[in-house]
Amino acid sequence: MATDYKDYYSILGVSKDADEKAIRQAYRKLARKYHPDVNPGDKAAEEKFKEINEANEVLSDPEKRKKYDEMSSYYQRYGHWPSEAGQAAGAAGASGDFRGGNYQYYTVNEEDLEDLFGGQSPFSDFFDTYFRSGFSSDNERRSRSRTAGGRQRQATRGEDVESEVEVTLADAYQGTTRTFELTESDGKTRRLEIKIPPGVNEGSRIRLAGQGTQGTAERGDLYFRVHMMPDPRFTREGTTLRTPVDVPLAVAMLGGEVHIVTPDDRRLLLRIPAGTDNGRSFRLRGQGMPQQIGQTDKRGDLYAQVRVVLPSHLTDEQRRLFESFARSIGYTDPTTPAGTGGKHD
Numbered sequence: 001m002a003t004d005y006k007d008y009y010s011i012l013g014v015s016k017d018a019d020e021k022a023i024r025q026a027y028r029k030l031a032r033k034y035h036p037d038v039n040p041g042d043k044a045a046e047e048k049f050k051e052i053n054e055a056n057e058v059l060s061d062p063e064k065r066k067k068y069d070e071m072s073s074y075y076q077r078y079g080h081w082p083s084e085a086g087q088a089a090g091a092a093g094a095s096g097d098f099r100g101g102n103y104q105y106y107t108v109n110e111e112d113l114e115d116l117f118g119g120q121s122p123f124s125d126f127f128d129t130y131f132r133s134g135f136s137s138d139n140e141r142r143s144r145s146r147t148a149g150g151r152q153r154q155a156t157r158g159e160d161v162e163s164e165v166e167v168t169l170a171d172a173y174q175g176t177t178r179t180f181e182l183t184e185s186d187g188k189t190r191r192l193e194i195k196i197p198p199g200v201n202e203g204s205r206i207r208l209a210g211q212g213t214q215g216t217a218e219r220g221d222l223y224f225r226v227h228m229m230p231d232p233r234f235t236r237e238g239t240t241l242r243t244p245v246d247v248p249l250a251v252a253m254l255g256g257e258v259h260i261v262t263p264d265d266r267r268l269l270l271r272i273p274a275g276t277d278n279g280r281s282f283r284l285r286g287q288g289m290p291q292q293i294g295q296t297d298k299r300g301d302l303y304a305q306v307r308v309v310l311p312s313h314l315t316d317e318q319r320r321l322f323e324s325f326a327r328s329i330g331y332t333d334p335t336t337p338a339g340t341g342g343k344h345d
Helices: 006-010 020-034 043-059 061-078 086-091 110-116 125-132 138-143 169-174 248-255 316-328
Strands: 163-169 176-183 189-194 205-208 223-230 233-238 238-248 257-262 267-272 281-284 290-292 294-298 302-309
Touching: 006 020, 006 043, 020 043, 020 138, 043 061, 043 125, 086 294, 163 189, 169 223, 238 248, 238 257, 248 257, 248 302, 267 281
Parallel strands: 163 223, 238 302
Antiparallel strands: 176 189, 205 223, 233 238, 257 267, 281 302, 290 294
16 A cells, blocks of 8 residues: 655754754654644644654654665655565665664653544554554563553653742852752652752753653653742842942942942942942942853843932931031021021920
């Protein structure tokens, strides 16, 4: 029976010389986009999801990919695919047997696909004809586990898992390490250490390879999505930080020095020139957030905004001196009637 040609490279959107990493990345991107949970009731998305799983099933396995490439060469040479009978006997001009072998899978397994799509075959006639048969070697039988209904589960990679981790600005400023305890489905616990690199921001993802759920072949990956906690001292704008700095009135008027505390608790000395207005900002170059995640050699800037602090609870002598100073610069209290002086009850 003739079967339609499947261009697996085109389905995944990769070139024929793409390496395993490129194929894996392309598959995961498309799988997330077309997964039935993301597109409920969308038949076109279902078919696309089946196609990309089938393509990855072949291209992610070195042996099956080699056979597929040999078949493609045969097709280009003779203009048709080898028949099933010819294939088993070794078609003229084609090298090797296109079926059989001990394979390890990284796609969604067949049983799960059938569950998703109501028990229908998740693979095309082309796949069934050239890649399904012969998967019953002793090694493969040992790699499968039977379900109650008698279907066989192929060796699979476990699912990726995503969780959230709350990160403070201080953690993101300098990087830190966290320890988590995960509970497995069988009740067992695992302790994991996660390194949070400096420079992470809201929505950043941290990957722990091989720490997701356990499949029959290997574990998936564990991802932590960063949620930034608000900071009472700093406002973050990308790699720029802003913080208020309290400056006494005398320092604002006469000049002086104040300290700026960075997110990692270092104390920086800031020179305040005489006559500094309330709200003026000073830039501390290279004291902001890392410009690239994981690298601290290049940072943005930190801006300190002056917040002039007025003196309170003046003594009578301090008030008299301040009134004298005010008169010396031409200040007149509009609430004081002319000729009554500046005395207060």
